[in-house]
Amino acid sequence: MFTKLLKEPFQYERIPLSKVKRDKKNRPKNMWKTIKRIWSYLTREKGKLTLVISMVLISSALSLLGPFMVGMAIDDFIVQQNVNGLGTLLLLLVGVYLMHSVSVFLQNYWMIGIAQNAVYKMRDELFRQFHQLPISFFDKRKHGELMSRVTNDIDNVNITLNQSVIQIFASVLTLIGTVGVMLYLSPLLTVITMTIIPVMFICMRWITKRTGPLFKLQQNRLGEVNGFVEEMVSGHHVIKTFSQEERVNTDFREKNDQLQLSGFWSMVFSGYIPKVMNMLNFLSFGLIALFGGILAFNGYITVGVIVIFTEYARQFTRPLNELSNQFNVLLSAVAGAERVFHIMDETQEEADEKDAKTLDHIQGRLEFKDVSFAYEKELTLQNINFTAQPGETIAFVGHTGAGKSTIINLVSRFYNYTGGEILLDGIPLKQIKRNDLRSHMAFVLQDPFLFHGTIRENIRYGDLKATDEEIIKAAKNANAHDFIMELPKGYDTILNTDGTGISQGQRQLITIARAFLAKPSLLVLDEATSNIDTITEMKIQQGLKKLMNGRTSLVIAHRLNTIQEADQIIMLENGKIIERGNHDALVEQQGKYNQLYQNQLKRLMP
Known part of the structure; x- marks a missing residue:
């Protein structure tokens, strides 16, 4: 090892020792500043x-x-x-x-x-x-x-x-x-x-x-x-x-x-x-x-x-x-x-507009008008148009890279759309304060994230002012209360960051309880039942059904059997909408959605 240090001090960097003094990129660029x-x-x-x-x-x-x-x-x-x-x-x-x-x-x-x-x-x-x-x-x-x-x-x-x-x-x-x-x-x-x-x-x-x-x-x-x-x-x-x-x-x-x-x-x-x-x-x-x-x-x-x-x-x-x-x-x-x-010195998230509005309550009418977006130069979404009425469930399907997650990122204003307009209750999304918008939203993602702390603290993350009674009520609505009470310390059971000690499905139930506590008007679900056993999936589906009731819900779906009751299903391909309608109507069209649905049915058949 010592011989290597002496003979090849920069073998990985490919920098000859004699030229170190000319390698300016590794020096502090603005030392006195x-x-x-x-x-x-x-x-x-x-x-x-x-x-x-x-x-x-x-x-x-x-x-x-x-x-x-x-x-x-x-x-x-x-x-x-x-x-x-x-x-x-x-x-x-x-x-x-x-x-x-x-x-x-x-x-x-x-x-x-x-x-x-x-x-x-x-x-x-x-x-x-x-x-x-x-x-x-x-x-x-x-x-x-x-x-x-x-x-x-x-x-x-x-x-x-x-x-x-x-x-x-x-x-x-x-x-x-x-x-x-x-x-x-x-x-x-x-x-x-x-x-x-x-x-x-x-x-x-x-x-x-x-x-x-x-x-x-x-x-x-x-x-x-x-x-x-x-x-x-x-x-x-x-x-x-x-x-x-x-x-x-x-x-x-x-x-x-x-x-x-x-x-x-x-x-x-x-x-x-x-x-x-x-x-x-x-x-x-x-x-x-x-x-x-x-x-x-x-x-x-x-x-x-x-x-x-x-x-x-x-x-x-x-x-x-x-x-x-x-x-x-x-x-x-x-x-x-x-x-x-x-x-x-990195550019911070774009500031809210001066006349950005604060919304005490939203009905949940979401409208996309010719929306386009590009992460870099190439457009990821092109001329997206759809309307979600208050309380409706809109499901997005399509192959990886079709633009499903991008739509969710735009609705939550993690990214700003580059073309067209997104309206919430008739108000352009860019005219609503980000924090205020997100305070009316809740997310249940495919990979549930739990913080190090008790189950009670993880659920309370949805509303830091919530009482213990409200936390228990949210857990019951999410079908999480029973398994929590079976744990040695109940709601005071301490979880690690990755939720070690409870199953994937149980972690998902806790995140659903967290979403219940947030009392959102807009709900985002990203394949919340993937990789879950059948019994736990039924509990999660029941909890999600209660959670979605009366709320505008945007669902990213990979398993089509979970979205058959959606009010509107939007099929995406290469950032464009190629089909839309409810499940029965899309199956009758005999198009891409039907092909995808039939392929999934064949996989489920013995």
């Missing part, structure tokens, strides 16, 4: 930030004062053999270092609070943004990769704000103060000491040009691994069913190798920094000893000044070392923050 945006979160607590800056100023001044006092002790007291004065100065020196420790503690204490609040607000804003983005955004992205933005990327920002911001600021102040005092003591020796700066700059530039892209690459690879793991854990049943464990392990190993390789080389290059700085430290000490000794022999400076310069040279290279190290941490944090801000 991103840093400025992170800083805006810190400045929301100006009072605490002012205290932190004050403590940094004090600690930096005290760190410069200490070595200066040591030099004074040598020249004014040790050389002069003044014991009394030396004792007093030593006591003052102890006080200086104690005050320095206290100021460092306070600045760290206050900065941690500021950083935690900033990250809290950032994470909160990102989570809120998730709920303001259109459905199309989530349809195009892996959920695990999005989760990585909330966890890993923001954690990187958190570490940087807690540790790096103060160090960077303190290092800059220490550098400025150190150079100022050194120039005051001996301009010539200062110039000699500063000769290491060009060498340091060249080394740091060579290293950071490579670590920047590598840290960005590492964050991207980490997001891909998280997304892959989330997807595989969600689909583990399918993986085991088709015995694809070995292929999945191979795919994961490849992605894990990519993450390992990018992480290995980012650490290797960033690890050069302290080694280079130590070498330059030794070079600096050697220059001070050589030229400082010459100047001292000729009476230009004192021994105390040489001692001060030696300590200041260490203080000078230490902030540079810290800046170099923190720069790499900063690059990683900026790369993560850029990914977070990219989500925050």
